[in-house]
Amino acid sequence: TQLLEQSPQFLSIQEGENLTVYCNSSSVFSSLQWYRQEPGEGPVLLVTVVTGGEVKKLKRLTFQFGDARKDSSLHITAAQPGDTGLYLCAGSYSSASKIIFGSGTRLSIRP
Amino acid sequence: NAGVMQNPRHLVRRRGQEARLRCSPMKGHSHVYWYRQLPEEGLKFMVYLQKENIIDESGMPKERFSAEFPKEGPSILRIQQVVRGDSAAYFCASSQRRTGGSTDTQYFGPGTRLTVL
Numbered sequence: 001t002q003l004l005e006q007s008p009q010f011l012s013i014q015e016g017e018n019l020t021v022y023c024n025s026s027s028v029f030s031s032l033q034w035y036r037q038e039p040g041e042g043p044v045l046l047v048t049v050v051t052g053g054e055v056k057k058l059k060r061l062t063f064q065f066g067d068a069r070k071d072s073s074l075h076i077t078a079a080q081p082g083d084t085g086l087y088l089c090a091g092s093y094s095s096a097s098k099i100i101f102g103s104g105t106r107l108s109i110r111p
Numbered sequence: 112n113a114g115v116m117q118n119p120r121h122l123v124r125r126r127g128q129e130a131r132l133r134c135s136p137m138k139g140h141s142h143v144y145w146y147r148q149l150p151e152e153g154l155k156f157m158v159y160l161q162k163e164n165i166i167d168e169s170g171m172p173k174e175r176f177s178a179e180f181p182k183e184g185p186s187i188l189r190i191q192q193v194v195r196g197d198s199a200a201y202f203c204a205s206s207q208r209r210t211g212g213s214t215d216t217q218y219f220g221p222g223t224r225l226t227v228l
Contacts, residue, residue: 004153035219042115042202042219043154088153098144098167099217101153 136205
């Protein structure tokens with residue numbers, strides 16, 4: 001059972017365009033993280049959101065945690081080729097130690 | 112990837128051999144997590160360890176897989192009698208405190224890519 005669904009799975013857009021990646025679940029998480037993974041490397045944490053409705057910005061990236069803490073979105077403004085990579089959302093439960101990962105969104109930005 | 116070390120980075124084994132994957136957590140971190148990633152998929156939790164203790168092994172296959180985190184030295188993920196289906200990237204993460212509810216972060220290593228011939 002996939003507890004975290006990410007969409008789209010693949011996205012290829014032109015440099016300068018905007019995009020949004022979604023992460024949805026039927027479960028309530030105590031916190032949710034977004035990671036970016038380059039080929040041949042481990043995931044690198046971009047942000048952690050904890051409070052329902054929370055919005056965090058990291059330069060051109062905007063992360064939002066849903067009010068019910070079941071879903072999240074990542075919005076990239078004016079995408080650049082350097083944004084290319086695999087974006088993973090991951091949720092944590094307060095009662096468990098493990099992180100549940102989504103299946104990822106593979107993003108490709110064309111120059 | 113903040114200081115978590117994994118070796119080897121690439122490991123090739125023939126079916127039936129043993130694979131040993133090592134993970135040295137970040138300095139000051141006493142919590143270690145192992146994940147497996149198949150091509151084009153997200154990471155799947157395998158096991159969570161503290162020094163000398165297995166805390167949660169709910170994601171570990173029941174046979175052939177074991178993990179340890181001794182008082183001294185790295186954490187080891189051991190796969191006995193490997194099969195082709197074990198081919199994957201294995202990632203280790205470490206944290207300072209137990210995650211899950213807290214905002215303490217798991218930092219990931221670069222992974223070990225296991226290929227079973």
